[in-house]
Amino acid sequence: MAYNIIIGKLADESIEMAERKGIGHPDTICDEITEQISVELCHYYLKIFGAIMHHNIDKALLIGGQSKPAFNGGKVITPISLIISGRATSQIGDKKIPIKEIVVETAQNWIRKNIRHLDVSKDIQITSMIRPGSSDLIELFNRFGKGEIPLANDTSFGAGFYPTTLVENTIITIEKLLNAASTKHKFPFIGEDIKVMGVKDPSGSYFTIAIAMIDKYISDLNDYVSKIKTVKKFVAASLNLSETTIYINTADDYHRKSIYLTVTGTSAENGDDGQVGRGNRINGLITPYHPMSLEATSGKNPVSHTGKIYNYFAMDLSRAIVENEFADYARVYVVSQISKPINEPQLLHIQLKNRKTDKAAIANLAKEKLKGLSDYWKRIIYL
Numbered sequence: 001m002a003y004n005i006i007i008g009k010l011a012d013e014s015i016e017m018a019e020r021k022g023i024g025h026p027d028t029i030c031d032e033i034t035e036q037i038s039v040e041l042c043h044y045y046l047k048i049f050g051a052i053m054h055h056n057i058d059k060a061l062l063i064g065g066q067s068k069p070a071f072n073g074g075k076v077i078t079p080i081s082l083i084i085s086g087r088a089t090s091q092i093g094d095k096k097i098p099i100k101e102i103v104v105e106t107a108q109n110w111i112r113k114n115i116r117h118l119d120v121s122k123d124i125q126i127t128s129m130i131r132p133g134s135s136d137l138i139e140l141f142n143r144f145g146k147g148e149i150p151l152a153n154d155t156s157f158g159a160g161f162y163p164t165t166l167v168e169n170t171i172i173t174i175e176k177l178l179n180a181a182s183t184k185h186k187f188p189f190i191g192e193d194i195k196v197m198g199v200k201d202p203s204g205s206y207f208t209i210a211i212a213m214i215d216k217y218i219s220d221l222n223d224y225v226s227k228i229k230t231v232k233k234f235v236a237a238s239l240n241l242s243e244t245t246i247y248i249n250t251a252d253d254y255h256r257k258s259i260y261l262t263v264t265g266t267s268a269e270n271g272d273d274g275q276v277g278r279g280n281r282i283n284g285l286i287t288p289y290h291p292m293s294l295e296a297t298s299g300k301n302p303v304s305h306t307g308k309i310y311n312y313f314a315m316d317l318s319r320a321i322v323e324n325e326f327a328d329y330a331r332v333y334v335v336s337q338i339s340k341p342i343n344e345p346q347l348l349h350i351q352l353k354n355r356k357t358d359k360a361a362i363a364n365l366a367k368e369k370l371k372g373l374s375d376y377w378k379r380i381i382y383l
Contacts, residue, residue: 006201016200018168019286022175023114024192024212024266026274030060032114033107034084034276034299040106041088042302042381044097052377053089054133056153057103058299060084062274065123069261069270071223073216080124080268082107086299087133103128115192116184117214118264149341149374150304157335158310159291162318164283167205170239171198172284174207177238178231187234189217189227191265208247209235212262224259228252282311291331302377306336309376310345317350317369326362327352343373 006015021028037057045053066078084107090099108120118124164172174196177183184190191212199206211231218224228248236243249260263269277296280286293311300308314332321330331351336342348366 004201014200014202016165016167016289017198018165018171018289019195019197020171020175020284021279021286022192022194022196023179024268025195025279026062026064026193026266026268026272027276027279028274029111029115029266029268030062030082030274030276031279031296031298033082033110034058034060034086035297036110037084037103037106038299038301039381040102041099042377044102045089048095048097049092052301052303053092053097054301055086055088056133056300056305057084057086057088057130058276058296059086060274060276060299062268064268064271064273066271067263067269069215069263071215071218071220071261074261074263076119076123076263076269079122080118081127082124083127083129085129085131088130090130090132099130100128103130115264115266117191118266118269123264123269149343151339152306152336152342153301153304153338154307155336155338156295156305156307156310157293157333158295158306158312158314159293159331159333160283160311160314160316160318161287161290161329161331162315162322163329164285164287165200167198167200168285168287170205170207170241171196173239174209174235177235178209178211183234187227187231189214190231191262193262193266193268204245206245206247207241208250210251211249211260212265212267213249213260214265215261215263218261221254221257221259224261225254283315291333302380304342306342306345308380309342309373310334310336312376312380313369313373317366320365320369321350321352321362324361324365325355326358326365327355329353343370345370 034057041055042052061083063081065080067076068074084103088099090097104126107126111120175194178194191214193212195210197208232246232248252259276298281292295307297308297311314334318330318332321327333349334345335347337346
């Protein structure tokens with residue numbers, strides 16, 4: 001048995017690994033739907049009341065269903081369950097907000113748009129478990145409606161870095177390529193549940209891709225094998241990669257006819273569960289070699305929840321530092337205290353690499369960015 005064991009020093013840039021979970025992955029489905037619900041609630045609150053009301057729709061559990069894939073088309077036997085919970089302002093005066101309707105309709109619309117072979121009428125059951133928020137957090141939030149600086153909804157930290165590496169950029173490009181509309185038109189058998197893991201060591205870079213293949217477009221095992229080879233060549237040619245650095249569906253066992261075949265294009269149909277916060281960070285990656293917060297940003301309110309805002313801020317500030325040529329690489333860490341103004345963090349820590357550091361200029365840049373935190377909600381809900 002061969003072991004690839006490497007013992008090195010800290011900050012050894014010859015080694016790295018990173019991951020991206022595609023749009024159809026169960027964790028990504030939870031993240032994307034809860035975030036879209038928050039956005040829709042923000043728009044509703046603004047339209048009806050002229051201000052965003054307190055909410056945090058940041059909990060969701062996807063319970064995988066059961067399916068019976070088959071060449072030329074199988075079926076879903078037991079539907080997926082998606083339970084969405086959190087807190088939201090549901091009534092102001094005598095005006096009731098249709099929270100349940102907004103949650104279910106938003107989730108259904110997102111699925112129709114993004115998981116093309118998942119039938120929302122029968123393949124998934126969506127349950128809203130949203131409750132009213134706690135009075136103390138609502139009070140912290142109410143400053144927003146008065147035009148004041150919001151107070152931090154939680155004691156949380158954010159982390160960000162810039163730039164991303166070649167391996168990280170390639171991971172993102174591979175997933176976006178395979179989930180692009182043009183690719184789906186060319187290769188309709190590719191499902192939306194795509195996960196890409198990139199690994200770099202002194203011998204080179206390698207990309208392992210898991211693709212949920214859609215059964216109704218595949219006639220038999222030979223056809224499946226042929227289509228996997230076609231996709232591999234397509235990715236290699238599109239990105240100028242060597243085919244030997246790409247691996248697709250490595251769990252397949254052709255002799256046993258055990259292959260990654262699905263009815264709907266997502267592993268959620270047959271037992272693979274999902275949860276908010278277990279997927280990509282806001283830069284679209286999972287990066288164990290670079291700082292990232294484990295905070296689930298999806299669904300949190302964009303006005304006062306520093307567990308969301310500070311992660312966007314850290315990413316934006318690190319990018320601005322590099323783009324202003326203060327450093328070749330920047331890391332930003334920022335932490336809040338609950339009930340303190342969001343633009344007055346307890347600590348803002350910046351780490352830089354290379355170039356002559358102009359601390360005064362960087363501090364001024366950071367202060368200017370902090371001044372804009374009370375308007376961050378606009379860039380988040382209008383992305």
